[in-house]
Amino acid sequence: MPLSPPTLQCLPPHQPCNASLPTNPVMPLSPPTLQCLSPHQPSNASLPTNPAMPLSPPTLQCLPPHQPCNVSLPTNPAMPPSPPTLQCLPPNQPCNASLPTNPVMPPSQPTLQCLSPHQPCNASLPTRPSSPATL
Structure with a gap:
């Protein structure tokens, strides 16, 4: 050889x-x-x-x-291991990067607030427990 x-x-x-x-x-x-x-x-x-x-x-x-x-x-820099790990973007950017962002529903983007990077991106669950306390 x-x-x-x-x-x-x-x-x-x-x-x-x-x-x-x-x-x-x-x-x-x-x-x-x-x-x-x-x-x-x-x-x-x-x-x-x-x-x-x-x-x-x-x-x-x-x-x-x-x-x-x-x-x-x-x-490859274009395909880092972070995307599959579901890394949430900053609050000023849309949280659902994996899901298609529709311009027809702009209020849904700021409503989604991702937790810390070490915690999962639970959009369905309330990010802060202050909501039930206010009621």
């Missing part, structure tokens, strides 16, 4: 395998071309493995070609 070593460009052990970030400014398309070898083979096959650093190969573990190298970090 002579084409595998040159295509396999894993970052050093002290740096994460960020496919989204360009490893070289001259080759911005290199990250998506980053294809690590099988799990049973070391990621840095082209680099010499030093016996003084046996923890380096297992620390650098790149995922299969069909999955991004940095699962924890957003692979």
Whole structure:
């Protein structure tokens, strides 16, 4: 497999395998071309493995070609992991970002007030318990 070593460009052990970030400014398309070898083979096959650093190969573990190298970090800035988590927008913006916003019903947007980011966006439930106390 002579084409595998040159295509396999894993970052050093002290740096994460960020496919989204360009490893070289001259080759911005290199990250998506980053294809690590099988799990049973070391990621840095082209680099010499030093016996003084046996923890380096297992620390650098790149995922299969069909999955991004940095699962924890957003692979594409256009699709961050926040939207699926239902992140509520600030009070001045509509709360129902996932639902289609109709310009015919503008008062419904300010009426929806999302709770803190760590709490779910319960639009049906009252955001403040001051309503029953006022009655």
